[in-house]
Amino acid sequence: MSRTARALKPLPLLAVGTVLLASACGTGGAASGSSSKNGLPAAVAQSGTLRVGMSPDFPPMEYVDEKTKNVVGVDVELVNALAKQLGVKVQIIQQSFDQLLNSVQTGRVDLVMSGLSDTAERQKTVDFVDYFGSQGRFYTLQSKAAKYTQPSAACGRTLAVSKKTDYYQQAVDFDKKYCSGAGKAAIKMLPTDSGSAARLQLEQGRAELAIQGAENLTYFEKQDPGKYEPVLSPLKSTPFGIVTKKGDSKMSGAVLKAMNALVKNGTYKRILTKNGMKYAIITPALNGRKG
Structure with a gap:
């Protein structure tokens, strides 16, 4: 659960x-x-x-x-x-x-x-x-956000996401629709034990993208303005x-x-x-x- x-x-x-x-x-x-x-x-x-x-x-x-x-x-x-x-x-x-x-x-x-x-x-x-x-959002460091203007930009990238959340399956579905299932390089899934662990992978450069709830990103922005930026369209609302x-x-x-x-x-x-x-x-x- x-x-x-x-x-x-x-x-x-x-x-x-x-x-x-x-x-x-x-x-x-x-x-x-x-x-x-x-x-x-x-x-x-x-x-x-x-x-x-x-x-x-x-x-x-x-x-x-x-x-x-x-x-x-x-x-x-x-x-x-x-x-x-x-x-x-x-x-x-x-x-x-x-x-x-x-x-x-x-x-x-x-x-x-x-x-x-x-x-x-x-x-x-x-x-x-x-x-x-609740909306899941792809996000990255603000300095790298400009490259993610369309779904295919995520193909071949390393994505950190908690395997304990619904976001993991949504990321798999996203890959099948826009990347591996569309003849492009598959997203490199980096499963983690928590969202905070996924964020750490992003910060340490082991991942290029992560997924978090939009409500969490709102909180991050207040705590550490300008560090992260949502990219691509929101995932299906849950x-x-x-x-x-x-x-x-x-x-x-x-x-x-x-x-x-x-x-x-x-x-x-x-x-x-x-x-x-x-x-x-x-x-x-x-x-x-x-x-």
């Missing part, structure tokens, strides 16, 4: 396993009306708290701020807005990425929102409310989904309704746009990934 764009070196988790975020209602306010008004499962409505599994090692989607030690990021902003719409508080429960799906399946958390890709395989065991259209327990129609239905409300009132667009992710705006959908 992996996020589509799981790409950065893991950051240290906080010593405390949970973080309680600001309340969106008064004490006990969710218990009386949320179940009927917002459709939440009774246990969540009565507690007034939405337990959210998150692996905060994936900036800019979710990560631990080095100064404040708080969990921050785009997903944190979105889940706060979602909880406000539902009339409950948010309790972030920090976990390693490989624990997330099991955690929602066993009821340790009510949902997972952690840059996790909706896939047909994962839909067999959990449900997704898709909310973010949706991130809010994960709920398989068959829990109350929870998934309430989340989908609340996300649609955030779309309608402009909150959703505002959050993504201000974070430089207007490209990721999609129409929320239940288990929207097909095949």
Whole structure:
């Protein structure tokens, strides 16, 4: 299992396993009306708290701020807005990425929102409310970007990409379409264990291209302006989904309704746009990934 764009070196988790975020209602306010008004499962409505599994090692989607030690990021902003719409508080429960799906399946958390890709395989065991259209991007050092003006420019080049992500297969498909399958030199695939390892190969000159999520590249640009540059066209968009327990129609239905409300009132667009992710705006959908 992996996020589509799981790409950065893991950051240290906080010593405390949970973080309680600001309340969106008064004490006990969710218990009386949320179940009927917002459709939440009774246990969540009565507690007034939405337990959210998150692996905060994936900036800019979710990560631990080095100064404040708080969990921050785009997903944190979105889940706060979602909880406000539902009339409950948010309790972030920090976990390693490989624990997330099991955690929602066993009821340790009510949902997972952690840059996790909706896939047909994962839909067999959990449900997704898709909310973010992640795009894989070829990128290189800015000093070398000018040579990559068309797909064939990647042919014969060494490409570093994490073999744990969907990007690896997308790179293979790209090669078959534009390079090896079109009578040109094949892309030299350099599989790595992570996106950060792929980036290191690029920096050390062992690779000429790499693939990362567009959201990651947005973060890199803020941290190290002018070092990297996206090239070629974006790869096929892959949706991130809010994960709920398989068959829990109350929870998934309430989340989908609340996300649609955030779309309608402009909150959703505002959050993504201000974070430089207007490209990721999609129409929320239940288990929207097909095949």
